[in-house]
Amino acid sequence: MLRSRFLSATIWILVAMLGAASFAWLALSRGEPVSAAWLLTAALCSYAVAYRFYSKFIASRIFALDAERPTPAIRLEDGRDYVPTNRWIVFGHHFAAIAGPGPLVGPTLAAQFGFLPSALWIIVGVALGGAVQDFVILAASTRRDGRSLGRMAKDEIGTVAGFTALVAVLGIMVVLISVLALVVVNALTSSPWGTVTIALTIPIALLMGVYLRWLRPGRVLEASAIGVVLLVLALHAGRFVAENAALAPTFTLSRQTLALLIIGYGFAASVLPVWMLLAPRDYLSAFVKIGVVIALAIGIVVVLPPLQMPAITRFVDGSGPIFAGKVFPFAFITIACGSVSGFHALIASGTTPKLLEHETDARAVGYGAMLMESMVAVMALIAACVLTPGVYFAINAPAALLGTTPEAAASAVARWGFTLDPEQMRLLARQVGESSLLSRTGGAPSLAVGMAHLFSSALSGGGAMALWYHFAIMFEALFILTTLDAGTRVGRFMLQDLGRHVWEPFGRVSWYPAVLLSSAIFVAMWGHFLYQGVRDPLGGINSLWPLFGISNQLLAAVALCVGTTVIIKMNRARYAWVTLVPLGWLAVVTLTAGWQKIASPDPKLGFLAHARSLAEALASGRLPAGAKTAAEAGRLIFNDRLDAGVAAFFMIAVVVILSASAREWALVLRGRKPARSTEVPFPAHVTRAAVAGD
Amino acid sequence: MIRVPRVLRVRDIARALSAIVGIPDYENYLRLARERQQADVLTREQFMRERLTARYDRPGSRCC
Numbered sequence A: 001m002l003r004s005r006f007l008s009a010t011i012w013i014l015v016a017m018l019g020a021a022s023f024a025w026l027a028l029s030r031g032e033p034v035s036a037a038w039l040l041t042a043a044l045c046s047y048a049v050a051y052r053f054y055s056k057f058i059a060s061r062i063f064a065l066d067a068e069r070p071t072p073a074i075r076l077e078d079g080r081d082y083v084p085t086n087r088w089i090v091f092g093h094h095f096a097a098i099a100g101p102g103p104l105v106g107p108t109l110a111a112q113f114g115f116l117p118s119a120l121w122i123i124v125g126v127a128l129g130g131a132v133q134d135f136v137i138l139a140a141s142t143r144r145d146g147r148s149l150g151r152m153a154k155d156e157i158g159t160v161a162g163f164t165a166l167v168a169v170l171g172i173m174v175v176l177i178s179v180l181a182l183v184v185v186n187a188l189t190s191s192p193w194g195t196v197t198i199a200l201t202i203p204i205a206l207l208m209g210v211y212l213r214w215l216r217p218g219r220v221l222e223a224s225a226i227g228v229v230l231l232v233l234a235l236h237a238g239r240f241v242a243e244n245a246a247l248a249p250t251f252t253l254s255r256q257t258l259a260l261l262i263i264g265y266g267f268a269a270s271v272l273p274v275w276m277l278l279a280p281r282d283y284l285s286a287f288v289k290i291g292v293v294i295a296l297a298i299g300i301v302v303v304l305p306p307l308q309m310p311a312i313t314r315f316v317d318g319s320g321p322i323f324a325g326k327v328f329p330f331a332f333i334t335i336a337c338g339s340v341s342g343f344h345a346l347i348a349s350g351t352t353p354k355l356l357e358h359e360t361d362a363r364a365v366g367y368g369a370m371l372m373e374s375m376v377a378v379m380a381l382i383a384a385c386v387l388t389p390g391v392y393f394a395i396n397a398p399a400a401l402l403g404t405t406p407e408a409a410a411s412a413v414a415r416w417g418f419t420l421d422p423e424q425m426r427l428l429a430r431q432v433g434e435s436s437l438l439s440r441t442g443g444a445p446s447l448a449v450g451m452a453h454l455f456s457s458a459l460s461g462g463g464a465m466a467l468w469y470h471f472a473i474m475f476e477a478l479f480i481l482t483t484l485d486a487g488t489r490v491g492r493f494m495l496q497d498l499g500r501h502v503w504e505p506f507g508r509v510s511w512y513p514a515v516l517l518s519s520a521i522f523v524a525m526w527g528h529f530l531y532q533g534v535r536d537p538l539g540g541i542n543s544l545w546p547l548f549g550i551s552n553q554l555l556a557a558v559a560l561c562v563g564t565t566v567i568i569k570m571n572r573a574r575y576a577w578v579t580l581v582p583l584g585w586l587a588v589v590t591l592t593a594g595w596q597k598i599a600s601p602d603p604k605l606g607f608l609a610h611a612r613s614l615a616e617a618l619a620s621g622r623l624p625a626g627a628k629t630a631a632e633a634g635r636l637i638f639n640d641r642l643d644a645g646v647a648a649f650f651m652i653a654v655v656v657i658l659s660a661s662a663r664e665w666a667l668v669l670r671g672r673k674p675a676r677s678t679e680v681p682f683p684a685h686v687t688r689a690a691v692a693g694d
Numbered sequence B: 001m002i003r004v005p006r007v008l009r010v011r012d013i014a015r016a017l018s019a020i021v022g023i024p025d026y027e028n029y030l031r032l033a034r035e036r037q038q039a040d041v042l043t044r045e046q047f048m049r050e051r052l053t054a055r056y057d058r059p060g061s062r063c064c
Helices: A002-028 A036-062 A087-098 A102-113 A115-142 A149-156 A159-188 A192-215 A220-243 A255-271 A278-303 A327-334 A343-348 A361-385 A389-396 A406-415 A422-431 A444-459 A462-499 A512-535 A541-569 A577-599 A607-619 A630-669 A688-693 B010-020 B026-035 B044-055
Strands: none
Touching: A002 A036, A002 A115, A036 A115, A036 A278, A036 A361, A087 A278, A087 A343, A087 A361, A087 B010, A102 A115, A102 A327, A102 A361, A102 A389, A102 A444, A102 A541, A115 A149, A115 A327, A115 A343, A115 A361, A115 A541, A115 A577, A149 A159, A149 A541, A159 A192, A159 A255, A159 A343, A159 A444, A159 A462, A159 A512, A159 A541, A159 A630, A192 A220, A192 A278, A192 A462, A220 A278, A220 A462, A220 B010, A255 A462, A255 A512, A278 A361, A278 A444, A278 A462, A278 B010, A327 A541, A327 A577, A343 A541, A361 A444, A389 A406, A389 A422, A389 A444, A406 A422, A444 A462, A462 A512, A512 A541, A512 A630, A541 A577, A541 A630, A577 A607, A577 A630, A607 A630, B026 B044
């Protein structure tokens, strides 16, 4: 007994030391490229220690999770929503639901600061913030029959907090969908291969839908297998079109056209029945997602590529070409998914708590699955950093800074202190089967080049590179479009729910005029931001991604407020720092970032300063860069002010939630209000057997 | 006779994969409904349709 404890202590001390040594090696590297193996080791050792000790502390000291306490799945089992499910299957299900394009895009963009700030934030942020949030919300919801985050905010904090959470979710959906759609537009602009492949995923999903509805109802695995085979064919069809001189120009589309097509698609997808397009696409993208995450992990472990990006670049000073702003606070809002993502709280209080067979499983599912998503973010960071910095910036910087030819890009990159050979850029574009890779901001293309680089060196020669590149583009676009479909649908329901207080018929979910109207309004909301992003001379990602990060972290703040309230009302106030520390950090980060985006005097960073500089240019009779007419410049000014308004709205929401929560905490802690828990009570004498037998 | 380990059976793998992507389990629903002698048991098609509608009407189904 004593010996095995000694052995275990020794092993954990060694794991911790190995992790610390890897961090030190990464941090002290100067000049020479470091192997990705160090980053992987640092991450894995940190996750292991955090899981073994910190999640256990939360499970036992705060919640006192008890395997004997019946979960909602046991008490309310109905074979529909409430189904007791094996722990590892719930883990897989939860992971598949939380992991979207977010952890792939954010780290790729934030790599402009170098790999170290992002790596530290991903690893430390998940251990002390993101995984804690997911776990606490999952445990709290499991003890409350699987209630939603909004409902818990209302029950635990108050009506104001509940309403703010609801409106915040709606705002986040709008920004999220528009920025993800923009990533797809940037990847598909003037790319007939990509455009054809992605367009073909629509008939493939429709075919699967028909198969599942009429030919073989419910046989999802069969339909998905057929879908995957057809996706591979679509990939080759794309190449055929791209190489065909007669067909290629038809599918070589501009940014504006692509944006309009996606807006039209989003509207159609949200009014069609779910079985036709959304559900089959969702299944397909879930399988492809799991497959690609595994393949990416194998690719990285087999190749163990050197990281070409320096640990820290000069752009930590705020002059970054991909998005403006200093490393604090912008690294911390650019990477949300992967370290802390508020959106996860919706899933941890959605389907997952209704599936847990034992309360104790919440630790592996809530904390563990988030560690895994963090690992995906680390892999995305590695894939971006295996590119030489010159290539990375050429792919990701907007055309306004880079120019439109490889030569112009090379001289711009040289001004930033990196080297880029124009010929190398041409060769790379040819290798992946594209006319140009410049200014494909958004993460998808640089991740695709990184993945193509990894896979083609792991699995075959250079010839397969173009296929791997388009496979990676297809895979990201596939699940971005799934998020877009599902998000638009949910957004429509939320709008109808809010709107029915104003005009009752608007809320009828099966009345077609209301469905069409609410869909049109919601699509117009995100469509406006998407179109604005497409026209933005600074590239769109520069203004929209920070807004998304701020909104996502706002939702995390809501979740952590709920978590803190729950902990205090369980009479565990002495442990409230577990959620208060990440909450405090997120409050500081979102409010600072929001304020800088609104009020910074630098026109590249501050929305209002940018609007002012446009207005001044107009007033002095010049047309500002990026605007061809005075009316267009006017629209740019309007958009800047709108973005500032959206940022202000998110900041106000943070303050409202924080002050409502703080008031509630003070009342409870001072004894003015009883610490009444809304947990489903657990009388000690009710055992699992007694519940199962009734 | 060689006994196939439980994890490696194709049917089990298929069931696990289906559960992970969130495909509802009709057999389980049916077993439960029979056990409880419910009066109105859904057919497979009704069940699949009902679950599909429920899947996409709340924000908890998908993330960024």
